[in-house]
Structure formats: structure tokens, C-alpha cells
Amino acid sequence: MAPLAEIDRHRSPAAETIEGRIIHATLRCLARWGVAKTTGEDVAREAGVSRATLYRAFPGGRQALYEAILRHELARFVDSISVELDAAASLEDALVTGMVGAGRFLRDHDALQYLLRHEPERVLPAFAFHRLDGVLAAATALCAPHLARFTSPEAAAIGADWAARLVLSYSLHPSPVLDLADEASVRRVVGTYLAPGLTR
Amino acid sequence: VTGNQRERILEGTYAVVARVGMAKATMDDVAHQAGVSRATLYRAFPGGRDELLDAAVTWEVARFFDRIGSEIGPSPGESPLGVAELLERGLVAAHRALADHRLLQDLLRNEADRLVPSLATTMPLVAAAMRDWLRTRLERADLRAGVDAEQAAELLARTLLSLIGTPGRWDLDDPGQVRVLVRRHLLAGVVTGAG
Numbered sequence: 109m110a111p112l113a114e115i116d117r118h119r120s121p122a123a124e125t126i127e128g129r130i131i132h133a134t135l136r137c138l139a140r141w142g143v144a145k146t147t148g149e150d151v152a153r154e155a156g157v158s159r160a161t162l163y164r165a166f167p168g169g170r171q172a173l174y175e176a177i178l179r180h181e182l183a184r185f186v187d188s189i190s191v192e193l194d195a196a197a198s199l200e201d202a203l204v205t206g207m208v209g210a211g212r213f214l215r216d217h218d219a220l221q222y223l224l225r226h227e228p229e230r231v232l233p234a235f236a237f238h239r240l241d242g243v244l245a246a247a248t249a250l251c252a253p254h255l256a257r258f259t260s261p262e263a264a265a266i267g268a269d270w271a272a273r274l275v276l277s278y279s280l281h282p283s284p285v286l287d288l289a290d291e292a293s294v295r296r297v298v299g300t301y302l303a304p305g306l307t308r
Numbered sequence: 309v310t311g312n313q314r315e316r317i318l319e320g321t322y323a324v325v326a327r328v329g330m331a332k333a334t335m336d337d338v339a340h341q342a343g344v345s346r347a348t349l350y351r352a353f354p355g356g357r358d359e360l361l362d363a364a365v366t367w368e369v370a371r372f373f374d375r376i377g378s379e380i381g382p383s384p385g386e387s388p389l390g391v392a393e394l395l396e397r398g399l400v401a402a403h404r405a406l407a408d409h410r411l412l413q414d415l416l417r418n419e420a421d422r423l424v425p426s427l428a429t430t431m432p433l434v435a436a437a438m439r440d441w442l443r444t445r446l447e448r449a450d451l452r453a454g455v456d457a458e459q460a461a462e463l464l465a466r467t468l469l470s471l472i473g474t475p476g477r478w479d480l481d482d483p484g485q486v487r488v489l490v491r492r493h494l495l496a497g498v499v500t501g502a503g
Contacts, residue, residue: 228425236424237416240474248477266493269477273470274463281432285462300454301463305496 126165130155131180134173139218142227185213186250193251199258199267199306203298204291206251207271211288214279224280235276247272259306267306309352317342317352321364326411330361330422365426369434372409376402377441391442391449391499395468395490396483402472403480431469438465450500460498467494 133155137146148170152162166173189209196202214220223231233239248268255264278286287293320342324333335357339349353360380397382389389397406412415423443461451457471478471489479485495502 228428229421232428233420233424236427237420237473239420240470241476244474244476265477270467270493273467277435277466277470280428281435283432283435283462285459297459297463300452301460301497303497304452305493307496 126157126161127176130157130162130165130173131177134177135181135219139222142222143230144227181217185210188213190250193254196254196257199255200295200298200303202251202254202258203267203271203302204295206254206268207275207288207294207298208291210272210275211279211294214275215289232280235280240276243276244269244272255306263306267302270302270306309348313342313344313348314352317344317349317360318364318367320344321360322368322411325361325364325415330415330419333357333361335360361422362426362429365423366430366433368411369427369430370437372405373402373434373437376405379405391445392491392495392502394445395464395494396486399468399471399480399486399490400483402468403475406472435462435465435469438469446498452498452500455498464494464498 130151134146134151137150137154141150148159148162151173152159155162157165163169166176168175189206192205192209193202196205220231235243248265251268251271252261252264255267258264259267274286275288278288286297317338321333321338324337324341328337335346335349338360339346342349344352349360350356353363376398379401380389380394412423439458439462442464443457446457446461451460471480478489490502492503
């Protein structure tokens with residue numbers, strides 16, 4: 109997976125373009141039926157385009173379409189939390205903002221949630237063992253510069269990595285101990301357990 | 309089905325998977341390997357192959373952490389370990405055991421799509437077991453003001469599990485780095501005088 113920082117946001121198509129319409133339509137299909145049961149015909153019908161248009165837009169087929177979706181969703185994710193991270197006023201603020209933003213994004217992602225429930229084999233391997241390395245590196249590249257405004261670059265990178273691990277753990281396996289969507293509970297956890305370990 | 313038979317079936321499943329992989333392991337192979345009838349096998353695992361494979365994964369994960377637990381506990385004559393020593397030893401031992409686990413590494417290379425979802429169904433159990441284990445140790449330690457042993461134990465358990473599977477930026481073969489990770493970062497907010 110490409111590090112988030114390398115993603116060219118301008119290449120992520122807006123909803124008005126044909127590519128954008130197809131990407132959004134595919135996401136709706138995935139949220140309804142998953143990967144295995146979504147056909148090219150479903151996507152074309154949902155997007156309101158002909159199959160010929162679909163194949164012209166994504167000549168690389170299903171694989172190219174899914175890669176475009178992944179890039180599109182990552183860029184949307186980066187955009188959605190970058191703005192808030194920019195506005196953070198302290199280390200704790202930045203950690204809370206990033207964790208809550210990421211947790212809500214993952215929780216509210218209908219296609220991702222459908223796949224986690226019904227086709228976990230298509231999603232989970234990307235977040236485990238050596239394949240998680242790329243995800244953590246990307247999350248660190250995205251968040252560490254924001255944290256580094258308030259602590260050392262080293263502690264910032266460690267904090268971003270730690271927060272990303274917790275976000276993934278609690279998103280994939282929710283628990284009453286930490287509800288990522290609840291800002292107050294994330295703030296308590298960050299202030300009590302993470303911030304003291306990220307001071308220098 | 310007796311506990312003994314169940315144990316033999318799970319051992320048999322492990323042996324069959326080690327030989328042919330998860331996708332190709334059949335109920336017949338396992339019955340044969342374990343020396344039980346098909347009827348007994350289906351009585352023990354009415355859900356069939358998928359249930360059996362998930363159970364075998366859970367069983368091996370439990371054995372894996374049992375081995376780590378006995379490896380890091382104080383050796384005879386050694387005084388009880390502090391939380392920091394336990395976490396350091398645990399991280400190093402688990403990281404090494406994972407790297408040396410031949411079957412796990414083979415399956416991750418060849419059948420990650422089958423193994424990882426099965427491991428994921430086990431993870432909440434593992435996280436809960438590790439949380440309870442840590443909690444009893446934290447309850448005996450000097451906790452910082454505002455720290456809840458249960459909450460701290462769960463956060464630590466999940467962070468440790470993530471680190472064991474994916475060290476990422478940390479070199480868990482380097483005792484110096486592990487010491488910094490545990491004392492300066494993971495425990496700094498939990499126990500007094502960690503660093």
C-alpha cells in the first residue's frame with residue numbers, strides 16, 4: 109500500500125466525474141452485497157452508466173477499480189482528519205482528534221463494516237502481522253508531524269504509532285473500555301495513559 | 309466426547325494442517341490422524357471443518373501464550389517480578405516465539421486469508437485473558453493517581469498484542485529498545501517511577 113503521504117489528492121476523482129460516480133456507486137454496492145456478489149452490471153446500473161462506459165473508465169477491470177477505491181477512500185480519510193489535526197492546540201488534543209476522527213471514519217464506513225462482518229478474509233489480512241507495518245508507517249507519516257508541534261520528533265512518531273495501534277484494535281474488536289467515538293472517554297485515556305509516555 | 313478425545317482431535321488437526329495447509333485439511337484426514345471415528349469427530353465439532361479449524365487456531369494460540377507465560381515467570385528462587393520486567397520479558401519472548409513458529413509463518417505466507425480471520429475471532433479471548441493476567445499484577449503495583457487497573461490492563465494488553473504481531477518501528481530483539489518502550493512509554497502513565 110502506498111504511504112498516505114504520497115497520495116496525490118488531486119487525482120482522487122470528485123463525485124461529478126464518471127470515475128467518481130462509479131467509485132461511489134461501487135462503495136454503495138459493497139456496503140449492500142460485499143465483494144463476491146457485486147458484478148460489473150450492478151456497478152454500472154447503480155452508477156447510471158453503460159457497461160461500455162464502466163470498462164472505458166476502468167480498463168484494468170475489477171482490480172483497477174478496487175485500487176482506485178482504496179486510493180480514493182484513503183485520500184478522503186487523510187483529508188477528513190488533516191483539517192482537524194491542523195487545528196489541535198496541544199499534544200493531547202492532537203491525539204484525541206486523530207483517534208476519534210479515525211475511529212468514527214472506520215465505524216461509519218458502511219462498505220468496510222459490511223466486509224468486516226461478511227467477508228473478513230478480504231480485509232483483515234491487510235491489518236495484521238507484516239502487512240500492518242505499511243499501515244502503521246502511513247499513519248505515522250500522517251500524524252507525527254502534527255504531534256511534533258508539541259513534543260520531540262521521536263516521541264511524536266512513537267505516539268502516532270501507538271495511537272494507530274489502539275484505533276485499529278478497538279475498531280476491529282470493540283470493547284466497552286474505550287469507545288473511540290466518545291471524545292470524552294478517549295480524552296481520559298489519552299491524558300491518563302498515553303500523554304505521560306510521550307513527553308520528550 | 310471426552311476432554312482427552314477433544315485434545316487428541318485438536319492435536320491431530322494441527323498435524324494435518326502442518327502437512328497440507330488449512331484449505332486442504334479434511335475431516336477424514338483429521339479423524340484418521342487423531343484415531344477417532346468420523347462420528348466422534350462430528351459429535352465434537354458439529355459445525356464441521358470451519359468450526360474445527362477455528363478451534364484448532366484457538367487451541368494453539370492458548371498453548372502459545374501458556375508457553376510464553378511459563379517462560380517469563382520468575383525462575384525458581386527468583387523474587388517476584390515487577391510489572392516492567394514482566395512486560396519486557398513477555399515482549400521479547402513472544403516476539404521470538406512468533407518468529408520461530410514455523411507453521412504460523414508458513415500459513416501467513418500462503419494462507420493469510422484463511423488464517424487471519426480465524427485468529428481475529430480468537431483475539432478478543434486472548435486480549436481478555438492477557439488483560440486479566442495483567443490486572444492482577446497491576447493491582448499489586450503502585451499505580452499513578454487516576455489509573456484504573458482494569459482499564460490500564462486492557463489498553464496494555466491490546467498494545468502488547470499489536471506489538472507482538474507487528475513490531476513496526478520497534479526492534480524487539482534489542483533489550484535496550486524494549487526497555488525504553490516499556491518503561492518510558494507504555495508504563496509511564498500507569499505505574500509510579502516506571503522510567
